[in-house]
Amino acid sequence: MLEVQDLWAGYDDVAVVRGVSLRVADGEAIAVLGPNGAGKTTLFRSLVGLVRPQKGSVRFEGRPLHGLRPHEVVRQGVAYVAAERELFPQLTVLENLELGAYARPEGARQRLEMVFDLFPRLAERKGQRAGTLSGGEQQMLAIARALMAQPKLLLLDEPSTGLAPRLVAELYRRLETLRRQGVTILLAEQQVGAALGLCSRVYVLKDGGVAFEGEAADLRGSAQLRVAYLGGT
């Protein structure tokens, strides 16, 4: 579904992502792990066109994604939830969700029911301004808004940032539901435990390159590997 080959990306002349190659198959949930500064966010931003790749290629369902602007990437079926939870703080929950369906207005009503089923809390708060939601609710809204675009591939950048452990567990239960519904997920995360529970395969980034690539089970089973690549988390 998604094929990234030798991707280089960064800011000005500095490359933050250095030759990353990865592959995501239809229906998979894949984790990109690594410490702060490893290049996870820049990798994601370059996949969705917020950062222009310097070199390499990104193909989604066989079509090139590199060089497209973010709104065009969304229309290809790739939705991105940034770590900063880019929302419209002055608009209500419902308005945020409606804007999420901007690229795909057809069938928006059914999808709205679907996201309200998945996140009942948002249904209760649909008339409230997004900026006044709690951190956990904002994260739910950011994901729900991305789902309103009916993505085939959902990119999540550190969804657990700033959430209490109980909320992280709740969030990952919802992501598990989504995965079972057939949404393909590519996830960047520092909370290794939660990510390993959801994902089948893992890429570990270090200094902008892929340092480890393999089954999540391998990392789960081996404390040694976890220490080597993730600093003992």
Next chain:
Amino acid sequence: MSVPWTRQAAPVVAVAAVLAAVPLGVGDSPYQMRIATLMLVLACYAVAFNLLFGHTNQLFLCVGALASLGGYLSVILVRDLKLASLAAVGLATVAAAATGGFLSYVSVRRGFGVLFVGIVTLAVSLIVHNLLLGLRDLTNGETGIVTRGLGMGLGDHPLKAYYVLLAVMVASLAAYRWLFGSRHGAALHALSEDEVSAELSGIDVTRYKVACAAGASALVGLVGALYADLNGFISPSVYAVGHVDIPVLVALLLGGMRTLLGPVVGAALFSLVDELVRPFGQLTVLAYGVLLVALFLLFRQGVVPVVQSALGRRVPALRAPSSRTAAKEEVAGGTEAGR
């Protein structure tokens, strides 16, 4: 979205009706008619600037320069190429639209921030001002051009001038109203809140910003050309930043950004203040400043939003969900989440 068009059009029709009646009161006085017409000119500029700055975060400090492009081009096309005045005004409008669209496109694609756009467009204003002074053969430099006989004769018919400007202003308000009643309105709200989020929602931010800049610049160019005609004379200084951009900025902030009627109310108030302080002679600038400071203190959000919320308080049905109720809900949500 499903508001009936009659209700959507109501405020526009009301403003049109009120302003159409103005000449009944002051029609006998050429001086007051001129003030009223200039108020409409300012209101049109402010409607355009509202779309630029209020809705798409584009601080175009070159409203005067775009207006001068419309004014000078329309006059020169008639004078030197013997074009029909209507065709000249049309071409001048298109030229202003293209210039504004181009400025916007460059700014968006280069990722200029709001203030940087302000600085760049201010520089454009100064360049245009110097060009108008320097291209003496075409523009007569500082002496300016007497436009009588080079337009549609608006200068000789104050009543006609007033109604032509009123028609342009009402049309621009109607277009604004239509825009924000449509699907595009949601997209514009989104991008004025957060451009990255809008882009990630699938909204082509570049296209919207450039289209708005081109549309607003067309309005400015058109009104600049009409102004050249009705004023009977143009020179670089009548379109200077201090004469156009500053009043437009003040009028919009005073009336209320991102509202339909803010630009009109702001322009009316500005024109009124301008007249009230005239008798103070040398102290005009001081009196002007004091009045404006007082108005801004009273109406921090602009007059229109303040009046709207005051009316809403009296008529609860009109009230929008206020930030206070939202804050209360947040507290409730916070305690729940903390449990």
